[in-house]
Amino acid sequence: MGIPGGAKLRRVARFLLFSTIALALGGCTLPTFGGFRGATTQGQAEFKLWSWMTMAGLVVAAIVWGLILWAVIAYRRRDPDKMPRQFHSNAFVEVIYTAVPLIIIGVIFFYTVKTENTVDALAPHPAVTVRVTGFQWGWSFSYRDPQGKQIALVETAQARPPVLAGNPTSAEYPQFVLPLGETTQIVLESADVVHGFYIPAFNFSRYALPGVTNNFDFTPVHTGVFAGHCAQYCGLYHAEMLFSVRVVRPGAFQAWLSTQPASGAAT
Ligand SMILES: [Cu+2]
Numbered sequence: 001m002g003i004p005g006g007a008k009l010r011r012v013a014r015f016l017l018f019s020t021i022a023l024a025l026g027g028c029t030l031p032t033f034g035g036f037r038g039a040t041t042q043g044q045a046e047f048k049l050w051s052w053m054t055m056a057g058l059v060v061a062a063i064v065w066g067l068i069l070w071a072v073i074a075y076r077r078r079d080p081d082k083m084p085r086q087f088h089s090n091a092f093v094e095v096i097y098t099a100v101p102l103i104i105i106g107v108i109f110f111y112t113v114k115t116e117n118t119v120d121a122l123a124p125h126p127a128v129t130v131r132v133t134g135f136q137w138g139w140s141f142s143y144r145d146p147q148g149k150q151i152a153l154v155e156t157a158q159a160r161p162p163v164l165a166g167n168p169t170s171a172e173y174p175q176f177v178l179p180l181g182e183t184t185q186i187v188l189e190s191a192d193v194v195h196g197f198y199i200p201a202f203n204f205s206r207y208a209l210p211g212v213t214n215n216f217d218f219t220p221v222h223t224g225v226f227a228g229h230c231a232q233y234c235g236l237y238h239a240e241m242l243f244s245v246r247v248v249r250p251g252a253f254q255a256w257l258s259t260q261p262a263s264g265a266a267t
Contacts, residue, residue: 012066016059031055036201039226039247041219043203045118049111050203056104119204123217126185128253130176134188134195134208134230137237141176143257144187152260156243168227168242175244178220179253188214196231199245205231220247 030051038044075084131142138156145151154176164172178184188197190208198205206214230241248256 013063016062036203038203039201039220039222039224040204041221042119042217043201044221045115046203049115052111053108056108060104120216122185122215123183126217127179127182127250128184129187130178130184131187131189132176132197132208133191134197134234134241135191136193136235137230137240139174139197139241139243141174141243143260151262152257153262154260156241164240166242168229169225169244173242173244175225175246177246177248177253177256178218179250180220180223180247182250182253183217183219185215185217188216193234194232195234195241197228198231199226199228201226202245207232223247223249 030048031054032047033051033054035047035050036043038047129144129146131144133140133142140153140155142150143152154174156174157172164170166172169175186197188206188208189212190210192210194210195208196205197208202218204216204218206216208214225244225246228243228245230238232238234241
């Protein structure tokens, strides 16, 4: 049997599909839906996945809400004495609403794996290596040369007032620096308990785990100062685990690096 209003439905679906594609391709700026566009190549890949998945979700939502509304209005009870035609199944519709979600899940799975591979990819020869250690309650950023020797150190001041909980970019909190357009490898560890190394503008968060080393790359695409904080409740002064990252041009980065003290015991 044919589906009543099937042609009209297909027209609506086609309109939604094409308007979404036109929206995405026009000016090639994807809508953010409240997300960050990503200040690194890895963060941009993450953003692209977020934006496309949200758009796909909205198309599905529009079709579902449209069908509900249509069924409610078109098949409302007009005559209290007349029952509508009774039937118990529709093989065609059932095959469609099983196959289409499977295809959607398959596409989402494919692009999620693809994006994760991009985000987790490690460059064989990163321009900079920074060993980041989370501890109760702060961060240390130890810059290493290719031989693993510490060449610069930025860390949370130990003698800080107990609670500042202010702006992550203020001078009370450590700020590490990354070169624009170059790949920095972060070697993430914890000195005590589980912490969360989170930079919202990079669309990136990862656990700092005691006894486990997490490696990942940042390739910044925008200069600027970006806030970071601990994303895993880790004790009394968890809210004090603020930091920021400043992205500068490679020349300015080398100038900054040369002024940094290499002192402090390597953690
Ligand atoms: Cu914490």
